[in-house]
Amino acid sequence: MRIRILGAVAAVVAATLPATTLAHGSDHHAGPELPPWQQASDWPDRIVSTFAGDPATTISVNWRTSAGVTGVAAEIALATPDARFDQQARSVAADSETIDLATFNRAGTIIPVTHNEGLPGASYHSVMFDGLQPDTLYAYRVEGAGGNWSEWFQTRTAPLxxxxxxxxxxxxxxxxxxxxxxxxxxxxxxxxxxxxxxxxxxxxxxxxxxxxxxxxxxxxxxxxxxxxxxxxxxxxxxxxxxxxxxxxxxxxxxxxxxxxxxxxxxxxxxxxxxxxxxxxxxxxxxxxxxxxxxxxxxxxxxxxxxxxxxxxxxxxxxxxxxxxxxxxxxxxxxxxxxxxxxxxxxxxxxxxxxxxxxxxxxxxxxxxxxxxxxxxxxxxxxxxxxxxxxxxxxxxxxxxxxxxxxxxxxxxxxxxxxxxxxxxxxxxxxxxxxxxxxxxxxxxxxxxxxxxxxxxxxxxxxxxSPQPLPETRTFENSLPYSGTDN
Ligand SMILES: [Fe+2]
CATH class of the missing domain: 3.60.21.10 (Metallo-dependent phosphatases)
Structure with a gap:
């Protein structure tokens, strides 16, 4: 129970502290040591592109930073052979939200989230780049706090x-x-x-x-x-x-x-x-x-x-x-x-x-x-x-x-x-x-x-199949199975 209360407190703290204070989540959370690749920071991570609009003319991108980070952006440019293709980049402001991870607010009731006890919150950001050309290679990057940018990712819009x-x-x-x-x-x-x-x-x-x-x-x-x-x-x-x-x-x-x-x-x-x-x-x-x-x-x-x-x-x-x-x-x-x-x-x-x-x-x-x-x-x-x-x-x-x-x-x-x-x-x-x-x-x-x-x-x-396929694989003809982690 004590851990749950701490979790709720940590979430409230996370929502109110400025982003820079939260850059190093391990200093603040009350739970066990996090793997470094789980911790949110000033650097963008968990970057994934998705489709939210027409895949021929839009690209959506999502990423995460430590809690409380706002006012960040993403940039996109045509992926040309030029070393400094990025000179022609345009910037799009991100939609950002900070969420608690240790607790969930359901109609005013704070509910602890099992397995996330003691975790600080995190900010989730997304943009949808629009007005793009079909079947065209673009490069984009996303921003964390304090001018920390991701690398440029290349992705191609859908063909017509x-x-x-x-x-x-x-x-x-x-x-x-x-x-x-x-x-x-x-x-x-x-x-x-x-x-x-x-x-x-x-x-x-x-x-x-x-x-x-x-x-x-x-x-x-x-x-x-x-x-x-x-x-x-x-x-x-x-x-x-x-x-x-x-x-x-x-x-x-x-x-x-x-x-x-x-x-x-x-x-x-x-x-x-x-x-x-x-x-x-x-x-x-x-x-x-x-x-x-x-x-x-x-x-x-x-x-x-x-x-x-x-x-x-x-x-x-x-x-x-x-x-x-x-x-x-x-x-x-x-x-x-x-x-x-x-x-x-x-x-x-x-x-x-x-x-x-x-x-x-x-x-x-x-x-x-x-x-x-x-x-x-x-x-x-x-x-x-x-x-x-x-x-x-x-x-x-x-x-x-x-x-x-x-x-x-x-x-x-x-x-x-x-x-x-x-x-x-x-x-x-x-x-x-x-x-x-x-x-x-x-x-x-x-x-x-x-x-x-x-x-x-x-x-x-x-x-x-135009070619012969392998024998049907079964538990009998494969290595013993002994469960999984997680
Ligand atoms: Fe499943």
Missing amino acids: SGPLRFIYLGDAQNGIASHWPRVIRAAFQSAPDARFILHAGDLVNRASRDLEWAQWFRAGGFINGMIPAIPVTGNHEYEQLGLTEADRQRMLSFMWRPQFRLPVEQDLSPDLHETVYEVRYSADLSVFVLNSNEADMTEQARWLDERLTASDARWRVVSMHHPVFSSGRDRDNPRVRDVLLPVLLKHKVDLVLQGHDHTYARGAIGDDEAQVPVANAVAGEGGVTSMFVNSVSGAKQYEFSADGWDDYQPAGVELARRAENTQFFQVIEIDGGTLRYAAYTADGEPYDLFALHKADGGAKRLVP
């Missing part, structure tokens, strides 16, 4: 159309400091020109635990500054907070919105803002992010139906954390499937990218109109309506459900590829009427490959 690729990662969540860095870095090595990284929920294990976010940002490092993130909320981005068992409420991490500037869809209720959104990346691709943590998914299903009806993007990808077809043993999400599957199939959503089950599963629902059966396993070509993937990038691994996807036969879905006990990253490439999908293991070797071909206005055709 044309080939592109992106990275998709399932749950990081566990072993973020130890086992996840090799995966996001291997993904970057495999697709250094990826246009964005889709994180399909459970980025961390404990929604508001600052240490885990520190680990997440450290693992991505400069990759986060160069390749925008599209984050999806998982169940672990939610946490029960309250003074007593009775008044605990399940809440989105209070760090989510400060650290990720994301699109605000005005036609959705405010609770869903920055967790349900569309990124219309180019004429060729739109990504629809859902928040599958909601008990009632009907509002999102209606929104998705409207957006898909209005969308003329050549390829449409939906991402949510909880899978339509579960692959973890004894798991199922009828709450999500019953409401969303009809919408996904009505619009023949090309790809549904999910997490949650800590296994790998990939399979499709066929297209009867195409009059060719959907390919199962790795043989044959077939008409496909929607392809579904569950994946995991972190260390935690579950057993695959005993009957595979057999229970879902009535929905017409065929499981094509599966794995246990393996960390994955995926690279998805769009090139006109062709979508190429590759799931890689952490050593950079392909594990699952397929392509979809879409004729103009016609049915999609699935083309299985």
Whole structure:
């Protein structure tokens, strides 16, 4: 209890002291020694680019400093070959907010945040650079207190159309400091020109635990500054907070919105803002992010139906954390499937990218109109309506459900590829009427490959892997699994 009171006091102190006093958080916080890379300082850190506006003409950037820092800015310039390209930079004032980390204010009640006892607050900053040119390389930097600037990061705006690729990662969540860095870095090595990284929920294990976010940002490092993130909320981005068992409420991490500037869809209720959104990346691709943590998914299903009806993007990808077809043993999400599957199939959503089950599963629902059966396993070509993937990038691994996807036969879905006990990253490439999908293991070797071909206005055709794929990985044929840290 004493620690909790100290935490609240530290938070109040953090909110009232000038920034310079707080430059060295370890001098002030009452908790255990922080790793130096967790402590906020006068220097900008946790820098991540996101999409909050049109990706062809805007770039959003988020960063953090010690508490109480205001009046900072970010600069952007065309990334030309000139050594002093920065002479042509323009400055944009940041939106800044200081938040307590050790306590949460819910309607005037100060609630201690488990795992953050004694932490000082921090300031979160963001800008949205606008008026940019499509498919153009820009350099930007962000400011901390006292004129401390980040390095210049280079990032490219979205093209209006044309080939592109992106990275998709399932749950990081566990072993973020130890086992996840090799995966996001291997993904970057495999697709250094990826246009964005889709994180399909459970980025961390404990929604508001600052240490885990520190680990997440450290693992991505400069990759986060160069390749925008599209984050999806998982169940672990939610946490029960309250003074007593009775008044605990399940809440989105209070760090989510400060650290990720994301699109605000005005036609959705405010609770869903920055967790349900569309990124219309180019004429060729739109990504629809859902928040599958909601008990009632009907509002999102209606929104998705409207957006898909209005969308003329050549390829449409939906991402949510909880899978339509579960692959973890004894798991199922009828709450999500019953409401969303009809919408996904009505619009023949090309790809549904999910997490949650800590296994790998990939399979499709066929297209009867195409009059060719959907390919199962790795043989044959077939008409496909929607392809579904569950994946995991972190260390935690579950057993695959005993009957595979057999229970879902009535929905017409065929499981094509599966794995246990393996960390994955995926690279998805769009090139006109062709979508190429590759799931890689952490050593950079392909594990699952397929392509979809879409004729103009016609049915999609699935083309299985042109090359032999490795044997299915299971707990039986891999090194013993013994849990994870975190
Ligand atoms: Fe998870």
